[in-house]
Amino acid sequence: MATTPRSGGASGAAQRPNGTSQNKSCQFKLVLLGESAVGKSSLVLRFVKGQFHEYQESTIGAAFLTQTICIEDTVVKFEIWDTAGQERYHSLAPMYYRGAQAAIVVYDIQNQDSFQRAKTWVKELHKQASPNIVIALAGNKADLSNIRVVEFDEAKQYAEENGLLFMETSAKTGMNVNDIFLAIAKKLPKNDGANNQGAGAGRRLNENETNRQTNNCCK
Amino acid sequence: MSDELPEDYDLIVIGTGFVESCIAAAASRIGKNVLHIDANEYYGDVWSSFNLDALINLLEQRPEASLRNATYRWHDRSTSTEPISPSHHPWTREALLAKSRRFSIDLCPRILYAAGQLVQLLIKSNICRYAEFRALDHVCMRYNEEIVPVPCSRSDVFNTKALSIVEKRLLMKFLNGCQVYNIKKCNDDTLAFRGKTFQDYLQSQRVTEKIASCIMQSIALSNVNTSFEEGMERTQRFLRSLGRYGNTPFLFPMYGCGELPQCFCRLCAVYGGIYCLKRAVDNVSLDADTNEVLLSSAGKTLRAKNLVCAFGQVPSQIASNFGELRYNISRAVYITAHPLGGEELNKGGGGVNMMRLLTDSGDRDAIFIQLSHYSGTCPEGLYIFHLTTPAASNDPADDLSPFTAQIFQNNEPEILFSSFFTITSSTFSHSNTSPIFCTDAPSYELDYDAAIANARDIFGRIYAGSEFLPRAPDPEEIVVDGEDPSALSEHNLPDDLRSQLHDLEHSTQLIDIGE
Numbered sequence: 001m002a003t004t005p006r007s008g009g010a011s012g013a014a015q016r017p018n019g020t021s022q023n024k025s026c027q028f029k030l031v032l033l034g035e036s037a038v039g040k041s042s043l044v045l046r047f048v049k050g051q052f053h054e055y056q057e058s059t060i061g062a063a064f065l066t067q068t069i070c071i072e073d074t075v076v077k078f079e080i081w082d083t084a085g086q087e088r089y090h091s092l093a094p095m096y097y098r099g100a101q102a103a104i105v106v107y108d109i110q111n112q113d114s115f116q117r118a119k120t121w122v123k124e125l126h127k128q129a130s131p132n133i134v135i136a137l138a139g140n141k142a143d144l145s146n147i148r149v150v151e152f153d154e155a156k157q158y159a160e161e162n163g164l165l166f167m168e169t170s171a172k173t174g175m176n177v178n179d180i181f182l183a184i185a186k187k188l189p190k191n192d193g194a195n196n197q198g199a200g201a202g203r204r205l206n207e208n209e210t211n212r213q214t215n216n217c218c219k
Numbered sequence: 220m221s222d223e224l225p226e227d228y229d230l231i232v233i234g235t236g237f238v239e240s241c242i243a244a245a246a247s248r249i250g251k252n253v254l255h256i257d258a259n260e261y262y263g264d265v266w267s268s269f270n271l272d273a274l275i276n277l278l279e280q281r282p283e284a285s286l287r288n289a290t291y292r293w294h295d296r297s298t299s300t301e302p303i304s305p306s307h308h309p310w311t312r313e314a315l316l317a318k319s320r321r322f323s324i325d326l327c328p329r330i331l332y333a334a335g336q337l338v339q340l341l342i343k344s345n346i347c348r349y350a351e352f353r354a355l356d357h358v359c360m361r362y363n364e365e366i367v368p369v370p371c372s373r374s375d376v377f378n379t380k381a382l383s384i385v386e387k388r389l390l391m392k393f394l395n396g397c398q399v400y401n402i403k404k405c406n407d408d409t410l411a412f413r414g415k416t417f418q419d420y421l422q423s424q425r426v427t428e429k430i431a432s433c434i435m436q437s438i439a440l441s442n443v444n445t446s447f448e449e450g451m452e453r454t455q456r457f458l459r460s461l462g463r464y465g466n467t468p469f470l471f472p473m474y475g476c477g478e479l480p481q482c483f484c485r486l487c488a489v490y491g492g493i494y495c496l497k498r499a500v501d502n503v504s505l506d507a508d509t510n511e512v513l514l515s516s517a518g519k520t521l522r523a524k525n526l527v528c529a530f531g532q533v534p535s536q537i538a539s540n541f542g543e544l545r546y547n548i549s550r551a552v553y554i555t556a557h558p559l560g561g562e563e564l565n566k567g568g569g570g571v572n573m574m575r576l577l578t579d580s581g582d583r584d585a586i587f588i589q590l591s592h593y594s595g596t597c598p599e600g601l602y603i604f605h606l607t608t609p610a611a612s613n614d615p616a617d618d619l620s621p622f623t624a625q626i627f628q629n630n631e632p633e634i635l636f637s638s639f640f641t642i643t644s645s646t647f648s649h650s651n652t653s654p655i656f657c658t659d660a661p662s663y664e665l666d667y668d669a670a671i672a673n674a675r676d677i678f679g680r681i682y683a684g685s686e687f688l689p690r691a692p693d694p695e696e697i698v699v700d701g702e703d704p705s706a707l708s709e710h711n712l713p714d715d716l717r718s719q720l721h722d723l724e725h726s727t728q729l730i731d732i733g734e
Contacts, residue, residue: 064348064489084488089224089495093262093481095349098474128320202351202473202595203464205342 234529354465417450
């Protein structure tokens with residue numbers, strides 16, 4: 001087993017700005033927040049897999065997915081955490097926000113309560129998460145904008161007042177889904193060391209094991 | 220969507236402490252329908268970490284079940300005459316409380332062996348991706364009233380100035396001897412020590428006093444009563460964990476040990492477990508016909524085939540099976556403005572260090588953990604000292620006094636806050652036919668071996684023959700194209716197909732191990 005510690009994730013460690021590679025690469029932890037059934041998992045599935053399931057079962061989602069995007073000269077890898085349904089009875093574990101560098105707070109434009117709840121999540125993030133966290137507000141189900149109850153301007157104003165990125169999205173049609181992730185990626189600091197900054201100086205246990213596992217297991 | 224809890228479960232778990240969370244995750248992982256509740260509004264029960272405000276609240280409540288004899292004190296430096304230099308941060312009570320959220324103070328801090336049972340379990344189950352760890356910077360020991368580093372790696376042994384060349388040879392020889400020792404082999408050198416103490420063996424090896432204390436205190440984690448076999452086993456465990464993640468064989472979870480139960484809870488939730496904090500249980504009874512557990516909570520009756528309950532949250536209806544609550548672990552927590560030991564042990568703003576302490580007679584021991592901001596548990600410039608010893612009385616300060624005397628003897632670090640409390644335990648008599656199980660209280664141990672054994676045992680009794688926390692797939696392996704059975708659509712499957720899928724997954728993993 002390797003004895004030297006490695007920093008960052010699999011894609012982050014190899015390249016340094018002073019090295020020969022032209023591309024920088026950064027890894028960020030992004031958490032999703034929002035009331036049940038506003039479409040958090042659907043947004044991620046659309047972004048990561050390009051898919052949408054009309055009757056996506058609640059509570060269980062893609063609790064941990066990754067997606068890599070390129071922006072300018074930087075490769076940005078998102079490690080995306082879904083709530084796994086723990087928010088449903090107001091029992092989201094605080095470890096969920098630990099070291100998160102970005103968050104998408106999702107509400108349903110047809111549901112006023114979900115918008116109010118989204119505001120509570122933003123407050124919670126400001127209290128609990130790291131002070132530099134990039135927060136985006138997503139008004140989801142925008143394909144149903146003819147029956148909306150949360151006005152675009154109202155949400156936009158709230159987002160501006162609180163320094164949040166804001167877009168209305170539709171996981172169903174794909175509208176603005178990639179864009180909101182891209183906007184977050186642009187706003188995140190991508191200087192050297194951004195890899196480890198938010199996640200503290202900690203290390204993962206499976207770093208040494210990763211290769212073995214992906215080579216061997218399951219199809 | 221209704222916010223009402225569903226009523227029927229395979230398993231209800233009360234308490235979100237380490238052992239309960241392990242069991243909840245393991246049950247959920249094999250497809251059981253799990254409800255996990257806790258009367259507290261936080262995760263972790265007595266295994267939790269608290270910010271400073273929350274810790275003080277907890278200590279002031281003086282709860283009587285799992286935590287007792289709680290006291291705390293601010294060491295305000297009121298009218299100090301010494302001038303405060305500009306670089307010197309005046310850490311007043313207000314300054315500490317203003318940074319309350321930057322603290323993560325454990326009730327039961329632990330240190331993980333890098334190749335220990337918990338680390339193995341976290342890797343094997345893939346739960347490790349939810350947590351980050353800090354490799355311990357130094358293992359220390361007290362020698363001649365000084366706090367000195369214990370050489371851990373081979374290169375440490377060669378480089379250290381603390382040992383003479385002769386001592387280096389002796390230490391290496393001894394450690395090599397331990398490495399090849401095998402309990403099953405009848406080796407002439409060691410056979411004679413079976414049934415004797417580890418100290419007897421150590422003395423026979425003609426090592427110097429310094430080497431002996433190094434091994435007793437820090438490597439074999441022994442005291443005068445430790446048996447030869449146990450001491451050898453502990454030494455080997457230390458050696459096996461070397462060279463994996465940094466310079467010492469130990470790890471500490473970033474942001475405190477309270478993160479660990481939450482990691483298990485997350486896995487449970489990912490596999491469909493339902494979480495509900497601040498949920499007290501009013502009544503527990505058994506359905507005489509089905510032998511199912513009926514639980515009434517918030518005006519609702521919940522039903523489960525089995526119930527697992529944290530020892531500190533046992534509903535009174537089943538408390539009669541309980542022995543008396545007894546003091547078990549004595550704890551001290553200090554917040555200081557200076558680290559312990561010299562510069563060598565605290566490079567770059569303070570180490571995350573561990574030291575084992577022995578009384579002069581060598582029959583009682585304690586674990587000392589120093590946490591700097593590198594552990595994510597306190598603000599920069601401050602340090603948390605954790606002291607833990609098996610309780611001998613209901614007076615934790617008195618139990619710990621020989622050890623506090625040792626660490627504060629020559630260098631009184633600037634103590635800002637101190638607290639003492641006792642963690643209790645009890646025995647639960649479990650009848651073979653009852654579907655109700657109760658987890659053990661935290662015991663005095665460095666790592667989580669006993670806690671994992673407890674979780675494994677209860678899981679095995681409920682779900683005999685099922686694997687305990689098999690590996691969960693990586694995100695890259697989750698394919699939702701429809702051409703492959705996937706973790707995502709798996710939950711839309713009927714129960715029988717789902718369990719078949721789990722079996723399939725399980726068997727592919729077994730093949731992998733074979734390779």
